[in-house]
Amino acid sequence: MKRDLIRVMRPGDWAKNVFVLPAVVFSDKLSEPGAIVQAAVAFAAFCLLSSGFYAINDVLDAERDRAHPIKRQRPVASGAVSPRAAVTLGVACALAGLGLGWMVNLPLVAILLSYAVLQVLYNALLKRVVFVDVVAIAIGFSLRAAAGAVAIEVEMSIWLLLCVFFLCLYLGFVKRLCDISSAAQAHDIVWRPSAPYNDRDELNWLLGISAVLAVVAYLMYTLSSHAWELFGARALGLALLSPLVLIAIHRFYRRARQGTSDSPLSALRHDRAVLAAVVLFVLGVFASLYLDFVQTILEELFVAGV
Numbered sequence: 096m097k098r099d100l101i102r103v104m105r106p107g108d109w110a111k112n113v114f115v116l117p118a119v120v121f122s123d124k125l126s127e128p129g130a131i132v133q134a135a136v137a138f139a140a141f142c143l144l145s146s147g148f149y150a151i152n153d154v155l156d157a158e159r160d161r162a163h164p165i166k167r168q169r170p171v172a173s174g175a176v177s178p179r180a181a182v183t184l185g186v187a188c189a190l191a192g193l194g195l196g197w198m199v200n201l202p203l204v205a206i207l208l209s210y211a212v213l214q215v216l217y218n219a220l221l222k223r224v225v226f227v228d229v230v231a232i233a234i235g236f237s238l239r240a241a242a243g244a245v246a247i248e249v250e251m252s253i254w255l256l257l258c259v260f261f262l263c264l265y266l267g268f269v270k271r272l273c274d275i276s277s278a279a280q281a282h283d284i285v286w287r288p289s290a291p292y293n294d295r296d297e298l299n300w301l302l303g304i305s306a307v308l309a310v311v312a313y314l315m316y317t318l319s320s321h322a323w324e325l326f327g328a329r330a331l332g333l334a335l336l337s338p339l340v341l342i343a344i345h346r347f348y349r350r351a352r353q354g355t356s357d358s359p360l361s362a363l364r365h366d367r368a369v370l371a372a373v374v375l376f377v378l379g380v381f382a383s384l385y386l387d388f389v390q391t392i393l394e395e396l397f398v399a400g401v
Contacts, residue, residue: 099175100184103153104146110363112141114236114259118243120380121255121325130247133199137246140195141239144207147189148214154178154185155218159289163274202245210238222289226301229267236263254316261312265305265344269351272298276354306344313340328393332383339379342372 115138124130153160153171160172170176189211196207213235221231240259244251271292292298314337316322322330346369350362362369382389 099170102170103150103176103181103184104188105149109142112138112145112239114239115141115243117240117255118249119247122249124247133246134243136195136199137203137242140192140207141242143188143195144192144210147185147192150181150185152218154181199246203242206238206242206245210235225290225292228290229264232267233260233263254321257312258316261305261309265302265309268298268302268305269347272302272351276352302348310340313337326384328397329383329390331393331397332389333380336376336379339372339376343369
């Protein structure tokens with residue numbers, strides 16, 4: 096029973112809250128223990144708050160999940176956890192997350208409450224509206240990025256928020272395609288998504304547009320005067336990592352079409368190309384921003400300024 100309750104919290108999905116941390120990395124605060132602690136508490140707060148809504152959402156979607164070949168294995172849908180226990184756990188996790196936010200500062204509490212309101216609206220209405228459902232999800236991830244900034248008390252970068260928003264918009268549509276593809280492969284004729292994504296051509300178009308916006312936003316950021324003022328030639332190192340972004344984006348889409356998973360996060364566990372691209376990207380970011388010799392090489396190779 097305890098193991099099933101932990102599954103209701105979806106600890107595997109806590110990796111999504113990594114979007115709380117970029118503010119620390121891109122603000123040169125990694126050398127400040129206090130900032131790292133504040134960001135870690137904000138991360139934990141979002142893990143608990145999101146777990147609370149995962150549990151509640153599983154109760155609301157239990158009947159529909161039972162008709163899906165993968166989602167039927169969720170604890171509430173399978174009957175391993177009762178709806179009452181899941182709701183109780185969800186409320187407890189949400190309150191604990193807000194409590195952790197209170198330990199940091201009031202702006203973080205405000206963002207956590209905004210996320211909670213967004214989740215209520217999502218479950219009540221927004222998840223049934225095509226495109227709007229994924230926009231709401233992407234806004235939720237943007238709130239995570241904003242939470243990281245207010246937790247360590249630095250100004251929010253509009254570039255960071257845009258990059259997070261468009262990337263998560265793309266990943267949201269990937270998730271929709273994963274759900275549809277896995278159901279189709281199981282020859283499922285009962286399960287239907289909450290929002291009527293019935294037209295594959297439309298969904299592929301949304302995926303293409305959001306993928307382009309995510310890549311363009313990232314490149315515009317790395318090549319902007321804003322990035323040059325912050326990082327100097329180090330920003331060019333970030334721009335040179337764009338092929339890794341393209342590899343990851345393509346692999347997410349390819350796996351979604353094949354229906355090999357119902358979550359983009361599973362690609363990190365099972366797709367070596369995605370894992371390699373993400374690991375190399377993270378290492379590249381740290382090398383570009385924090386290794387002096389990398390900055391020296393970039394200054395020697397490329398024209399100053401953008």
